[in-house]
Amino acid sequence: MHSVAPPSRSSLLMAPALAWLAALMVVPCALVLALAFFRRGIYGGIDYTFTLENFGLVFDPLYAGIFLGSARIAGTATLIAVVIGYAAAYAIAAAPRRLQPIFLFFAVLPFWSNYLIRTYAWIVLLNREGLITQLLRWFGYTGEPPSMLYTEGAVIAGLVYNYLPFVILACYAPLSRLNPELAEASRDLGASAVTTFRRVILPLTVPGIAAGAVFVFVLSIGNFVTPALLGGGRFQMIGNLVYDQFLTANDWPFGAALAMALIAIMLLVLMAQALAADRASGRAAEAKGNADG
């Protein structure tokens, strides 16, 4: 209980930041939402007549295809990142206690270095005369250098590489809090290691997996740098499409509608995550109740 702070003082403290967010985030985002309902002007400006055709265009097979392609690339990257990230988090949580913070720190460190540079590192690795080709040559490979850069695989590798640290972090939190006695009890009752993992450990760590997965998926599907650099512009994703509408095609209303569709996907995914976390915590409470009773 702290009655020191009259609500007015708290409001006063929050006011400057909230005003900043209102003026430079809420209003601009509302503006984009509004833009999506107008027509594109003949010379690229905005014609202020109400229309829904921008949203219709989002579902046009050409653009719907790009949405599905983006979802496929983001989904694949998410799956790979979650598998590797979960395994890494599990291994860190199994390490001696005093080493865990150090491992975790070094797992997250690359995440804080420049995104462009981390992506560029993959150009160096994957290009035709890159490190991987050199390694192959060193092992006696003499054929044509394999083309790895500017493929869908390169885009996925870049996304996994960039977002893996966050998955490790998100999965580590519930894994480190796991009571080792639970797994022991399960083994004592005759469950195999696989069953113990599937029925005890995995359900209790779903919230971490969900948080990591949502993060990778949302950032991947709206990504524009990685497809542009590692996909060489051959793999359009939603982010690139939005970019083009604003900076090349000059069709702002359609770009705005695409951005809103992106936000809608993001909100859907976040809602699914909240649902998964709720169900998992319900199940955990149930399991705990069973154990106590």
Place this chain on the structure above:
Amino acid sequence: MTQSFTRTFGMRTILVLVFAFLYIPIAVLVALSFNEDGLPTAWSGFSLKWYISLAGNSAILSAALNTLIVALVSTAIATLLGTLLAIGVEMRRQYGKGLEALIFAPMIIPDIVLAIALLSFFSMLNLTMGLHTIILAHVVFNLAFVCSVVRARLKSFDWSIVEASADLGASAVTTFRRVTLPVILPAVVAGALLAFTLSVDEFIIAFFTAGAGRASTTLPMQIYAMIRFGITPEINALATIVMAVSITALTLSQRLNRGIIGQ
């Protein structure tokens, strides 16, 4: 016994592979930056020539200066606003989900969406865009990050000492300066370092809100322009410096405030 041995061995293998995956690409870049011919084809000897040629590249130097201005100014504003926001929020006994969402939004909204939103907004206002508009934009997400770091610290703050200070006759300002600030200072500095790093690295929003012309090109924009045209050895040297700076700032931030990364 054997089972625990295979288990430990398995765990170690996973750690080695994951850390190799995370660090080999970066290590290759750093190594190449010291390579005489700058190409991954062969090691032709240790050289600092790419760092020296970097020092003579005026486009990169002016971009670096722009980035420094944007990062310093936006960090200063964001640290002030974000800290006040954190105190204001944590002081309240209850707050709505709407407020929580508003504070959280800048951290999760896709960069590209905030970028086009601000571009539309600035051009509708007929604002000339430049470094100042990048700063306005960077404060939006920076203040949210500062706020979340400071709030984490305030969660364990004992508000009764503020009350005690007031009871003993200290003014609100004195109480803040002598009681609240010393407690949250490590988190404020950690939040500022985090904001600085984010701002130095931020590309998409800066790209959209910089306006036309090269005068307000920031370092990430310059890097993007360079790597689109393929590998240039200078980039390796620049990448090494930029990484060293962000990693130093983040390590400092982590030491000051155990708990932003991890826990």
